[in-house]
Amino acid sequence: MVVKADRRVVKTKQIIRKAFADLLVTKPIDEITITDIANGANINRKTFYNHYSGVYQLLDEIEQEIVTAFAADLAEFDFDQYLTNPTVIFKKIQAIVDQNYGFYKNLFARSGDTNLLSKIATVLSAKAVSFFENKQPNDHAKIRVIADYTIFGMMAVYQGWFNSDYQLNIDELDQLLNQILVNGIQRIIAEK
Structure with missing residues (x-):
């Protein structure tokens, strides 16, 4: 009931x-x-x-609702698509942000005492681990490291981009992230 x-x-x-x-x-x-x-x-x-009980309990409740909604959106998320187009995740997050920009800008600001992006990254990482374990079921430790490195790195990049630390538009950022995912960092640096 x-x-x-x-x-x-x-x-x-x-x-x-x-x-x-x-x-x-x-x-x-x-x-x-x-x-x-x-x-x-x-x-x-x-x-x-x-x-x-306080401001941070209110903040935590709001963050948890956002993360729950984001996790529901990920139910049908295709990580194969993410591997070729990482901004799919950014666009999902940006759609949430666009609903109330001023509110989320402060939540995502580096100086804000919030864990929202970390909570979203944790949900994404768990989803990535599950996805990759279906492809490589015997490499849990390696898959966990790869998922955490990629997802938490992507969230840091998104936060930096959102806070305008990068002089790239979303398409340029997408292209660079695709190159990093496909070619690796050494190859990109060598090309410069």
Whole structure:
């Protein structure tokens, strides 16, 4: 039997999240207080504490929902396609980000105290390990290293690109990542 959430609780949490999202556009996460959120949501601090123990619990709940939605999108994800076009993953992440750019910009910022990209990378890495183990079932240790190196590296690249540390557009980034995946780093450096 599925228990429905009380509509008042759902509405209050939505108001709290909206106030938090609005604050993220203008403040780093570590500077947002419960009072800021309560004032933005037009509630008192006690109401906030009825739902969350603090800002980071609220952040964690939001991140977990994003990761769960991302994992559901990956259910039919084809890692063979990823190997020839890594920006498929970037485009999935960017579609999420585009829904509320200001909110996600702060979540993805290097200075933000968030684990969202790491959580997404963990989901992707597990999916990659499962995919590659179907092709090479006896090499779990090697597959794990390859998956983690590739996926966590890709997430670091995405975060750097998102934060505009790279002077590449998404197509140039895609081309470079494809070259790295197909040819390796030494060959690319040797070509320069």
